[in-house]
Amino acid sequence: MKFLHSLDSIATPANGWAATTGALLSSVFHYFYGTNRQDILVVLFFMIALDWITGVSAAKKDLSYSSEYGLARIPRTLFIVALPAVGNLLDRVMGTPGFLFYGVTFALIYHTWTSLTANAHRAGWPMPKSVERLVSAEIKAKAERAERKEPRS
Incomplete structure (x- = not known):
């Protein structure tokens, strides 16, 4: 009987809503x-x-x-997060086994890696010279964009 009493704290409306929301979001994600x-x-x-x-x-x-500038990054990020989904949907339509999904996703990972590495360089964080050389074009592009913006007061 004590076991059934302990279920009172588990079987709550809030837990039911959380489970339903999780099940729906998982299905949408997949x-x-x-x-x-x-x-x-x-x-x-x-x-x-x-x-x-x-x-x-x-x-x-x-x-x-x-x-x-920071607020403008939100739609860009949502776009980047949506691109692998578009690749997956196109794979399903064309019957390809993940070709577009993985191609798009790995390209986005590489692009994001070069961006974050260039940002880290601009922030003055230490990194190997070989990595700096690898992303030197992105470092230069980010520095030029930063110079075009007006400094904060």
Whole structure:
């Protein structure tokens, strides 16, 4: 009887809503991104988070950050997160086994890696010279964009 009494704290309306929401979001996630692709998507989402962190740090260091610029990054990030889903949906339509999904996702990971690495360089964080050479074009492009922005007062 004590066991059944302990279920009172588990079988609550809030837990029911949470379980329903989780089940629905999981289904939507698997529909758009496919099954068994969580690991590669975690890598992409983690890289995007690191890109935001390094970008904010770099912008604060060179005083190029503005709230308008930061807010403009939100639609760009949503677009980047949506592209692998589009690749997956096209794979399903064309019957290809993940060709577009993985191609798009790995290209986005590489692009985000170069961006976050260039941001880290601009922020003054240490990194190997070989990595700096590898992303030197992105470092130069970010420095030029930062110079065109007016510094904060």
